[in-house]
Amino acid sequence: SAVISQKPSRDICQRGTSLTIQCQVDSQVTMMFWYRQQPGQSLTLIATANQGSEATYESGFVIDKFPISRPNLTFSTLTVSNMSPEDSSIYLCSVAAGRPDTQYFGPGTRLTVL
């Protein structure tokens, strides 16, 4: 497994602003993932972030809205841009340890947009 931390743990933001969420893992991992969990809902994959390559976005998510950085094997950021109240969600990063599909999650960032 892996120990994953996220910053901030929660934030309240104004409409039209942007927030950058950081994800730090205690060991080097190739694959990191960003998920969104809307209130009371399941998890939806936003994108896969592999070090050394551009992030791969899922249908319905675009780079202009959710730019991702992956500067090294232990760190990634997700930015939620030009926020609206519909972006209020929990944002989770996960890492693949061992096989790509065996994923461990961070504690999440709880975002409220007013």
Add this chain to the structure above:
Amino acid sequence: GENVEQHPSTLSVQEGDSAVIKCTYSDSASNYFPWYKQELGKGPQLIIDIRSNVGEKKDQRIAVTLNKTAKHFSLHITETQPEDSAVYFCAASWNNQGGKLIFGQGTELSVKP
């Protein structure tokens, strides 16, 4: 694309009873089925998983069964305790999808003392 259906959405049991949560998947190519437990205010925690070459896996009070023919898999919790109360998610993935997990809708389990 792959779709995962999870039932029930809520489940209430008495402490000591067993709890069963069921999931079905649509893509027969799926070959990995993890279960996550999410407590309030926390991220999902991997509690058990199973691959398609195995029909059953057990870890203390938790077991998972897989029926590839019927394309469904189940989580069994025996001797439930109040600390088992949480939301449980099943998921599925398949080869060559870069680790993409498709999650079920979640089951809120409440264990009453």
